[in-house]
Amino acid sequence: GKRVRPMKMVTHNWGNLFCDLVASIIADALDEYSFDLISMLLVHDISILEQQLIQLGRMSRTYWICAFSVNQHASICGGNP
Numbered sequence: 001g002k003r004v005r006p007m008k009m010v011t012h013n014w015g016n017l018f019c020d021l022v023a024s025i026i027a028d029a030l031d032e033y034s035f036d037l038i039s040m041l042l043v044h045d046i047s048i049l050e051q052q053l054i055q056l057g058r059m060s061r062t063y064w065i066c067a068f069s070v071n072q073h074a075s076i077c078g079g080n081p
Contacts, residue, residue: 007063008063009066011067012067021065023039025063026042028063029058
């Protein structure tokens with residue numbers, strides 16, 4: 001695909017569940033204030049979330065997720081382990 005600018009930046013606390021990070025991003029895309037139900041749907045029926053995102057035209061929203069984009073070992077620890 002082509003390069004696009006992210007609409008929002010998301011950070012991740014490594015003490016939290018990765019599923020909660022994904023659920024919170026989907027909650028933001030759906031303009032929800034809580035991600036509890038979304039977290040459950042990610043595990044049990046992700047197709048419902050996909051249908052909602054498509055119906056609302058939210059599949060093209062872009063997010064910069066620093067956990068994937070920043071080499072934290074190099075920037076925090078001074079090098080890779």
